[in-house]
Amino acid sequence: MVELNPFEIAQSQLDACAKILKLDPNVHAMLRVPMRELHVSLPVRMDDGTTHIFQGFRVQYNDARGPTKGGIRFHPDETIDTVRALAAWMTWKCALLDLPLGGAKGGVICNPKGMSQGELERLSRAYINEMWQFIGPGKDIPAPDVYTNPQTMAWMMDEYSKIVGKNQFGVITGKPLSVGGSLGRGDATARGGLYTVREAAKECGMDLKKATIAIQGYGNAGYNAACLAKSLFGSKIVAVSDSKGGIFSREGLDPEAVREHKAKTDSVINFPNTKPISNKELLELKVDILIPAALENVITKKNAPNVKAKILAELANGPTTPKADDILCKKGVHVIPDFLCNAGGVTVSYFEMVQNFSMDYWDEKEVHERLDKKMTSAYHSVLDTSRKYNVNMGQAAYVVAVRRVVGAMKLRGWI
Numbered sequence: 001m002v003e004l005n006p007f008e009i010a011q012s013q014l015d016a017c018a019k020i021l022k023l024d025p026n027v028h029a030m031l032r033v034p035m036r037e038l039h040v041s042l043p044v045r046m047d048d049g050t051t052h053i054f055q056g057f058r059v060q061y062n063d064a065r066g067p068t069k070g071g072i073r074f075h076p077d078e079t080i081d082t083v084r085a086l087a088a089w090m091t092w093k094c095a096l097l098d099l100p101l102g103g104a105k106g107g108v109i110c111n112p113k114g115m116s117q118g119e120l121e122r123l124s125r126a127y128i129n130e131m132w133q134f135i136g137p138g139k140d141i142p143a144p145d146v147y148t149n150p151q152t153m154a155w156m157m158d159e160y161s162k163i164v165g166k167n168q169f170g171v172i173t174g175k176p177l178s179v180g181g182s183l184g185r186g187d188a189t190a191r192g193g194l195y196t197v198r199e200a201a202k203e204c205g206m207d208l209k210k211a212t213i214a215i216q217g218y219g220n221a222g223y224n225a226a227c228l229a230k231s232l233f234g235s236k237i238v239a240v241s242d243s244k245g246g247i248f249s250r251e252g253l254d255p256e257a258v259r260e261h262k263a264k265t266d267s268v269i270n271f272p273n274t275k276p277i278s279n280k281e282l283l284e285l286k287v288d289i290l291i292p293a294a295l296e297n298v299i300t301k302k303n304a305p306n307v308k309a310k311i312l313a314e315l316a317n318g319p320t321t322p323k324a325d326d327i328l329c330k331k332g333v334h335v336i337p338d339f340l341c342n343a344g345g346v347t348v349s350y351f352e353m354v355q356n357f358s359m360d361y362w363d364e365k366e367v368h369e370r371l372d373k374k375m376t377s378a379y380h381s382v383l384d385t386s387r388k389y390n391v392n393m394g395q396a397a398y399v400v401a402v403r404r405v406v407g408a409m410k411l412r413g414w415i
């Protein structure tokens with residue numbers, strides 16, 4: 001196996017689960033590959049008058065439990081294998097959270113940082129023009145992901161609504177509030193992750209008020225995790241980083257002041273009264289809780305032996321390779337696996353769909369309470385399963401999710 005191909009990693013994680021569950025080889029074979037993929041060419045008129053053809057994808061991995069759901073990434077390094085892996089993880093994530101949804105993911109190879117708002121709008125509309133028959137509120141519901149945002153979602157919802165001739169807020173989630181978005185979506189991923197950290201701390205006998213935390217990545221997931229860890233638990237954030245490097249303060253950082261510094265200077269580095277550290281050093285710090293919240297494959301067999309945290313909360317997708325996971329398990333690190341830890345985003349996206357369909361919008365407190373209930377219940381089903389099968393938390397999350405998907409496939413007569 002190529003250690004770092006995300007789809008091969010997703011398949012190898014499933015293979016390990018198939019062994020634990022003694023899955024029928026035919027069922028296992030069905031689950032190893034996506035059910036459907038659409039590859040499209042998107043001609044977009046650029047501001048200089050030329051037409052650029054962008055390549056786009058949508059992968060619907062498995063819809064046994066309901067319409068598929070998953071974000072759309074705009075990224076220069078997007079590959080079909082990344083989209084396939086993320087679509088597989090969405091399938092397991094929705095099943096683990098017991099949402100009535102399957103998993104999907106989309107992507108466009110483009111460099112959004114080099115494009116104007118007009119070009120991004122035309123690209124977003126072109127994506128829907130090619131995809132509209134493939135998606136829909138009862139089929140497949142996209143959402144934002146890396147380098148797409150609520151504005152992108154508003155353009156896409158508008159384009160879909162125009163094509164089908166009626167307002168279809170439920171076709172897409174992560175929309176701005178005034179066009180059918182949900183309260184509580186902005187920090188949902190971090191908040192959901194921290195609800196699982198709270199449960200993990202009880203399990204490990206850790207006092208969160210005295211806990212130290214290091215966070216890699218200071219975007220939506222990382223920044224909100226820093227703010228909420230401080231406000232909900234009173235924990236101390238001793239290190240954060242972004243793509244340019246990291247900062248460390250034994251006394252603890254003020255997350256909001258770091259955000260303001262990053263907004264002004266484009267990075268967390270050089271924040272006053274902190275020591276510079278590299279991203280590599282951050283992952284190996286002696287802290288109670290480590291939160292990778294940036295990229296895939298940052299904890300590998302090389303650096304896993306040096307991880308000193310007691311709890312690893314995987315807010316990023318796929319931050320730990322399978323070999324690293326084994327090492328961490330042997331070291332006794334309590335890992336909250338990615339598709340459990342970062343499921344708060346899709347859970348509140350699902351709440352957004354429910355609100356769109358019922359035309360009844362909830363206040364923030366209700367969103368938080370419902371999210372807490374879902375995350376806490378998913379954490380405990382993973383913990384109980386890890387004890388019952390004597391497997392690590394990552395494998396246990398797969399066992400819970402795959403059993404649910406296979407159960408739905410059986411009931412539908414697919415297998």
Ligand code: NAD
Binds near residue numbers: 218219220241243
């Ligand atoms: P974002 O784009 O808002 O932030 C990403 C952060 O990572 C930025 O601070 C960036 O500087 C940093 N980064 C980039 N390259 C880095 C590197 N080489 N080393 C260290 N830091 C680096 O993205 P986000 O929405 O916060 O997503 C982060 C992770 O969380 C991704 O893996 C994403 O798939 C996952 N996730 C996010 C959500 C969500 O709702 N935002 C939901 C589920 C999973």
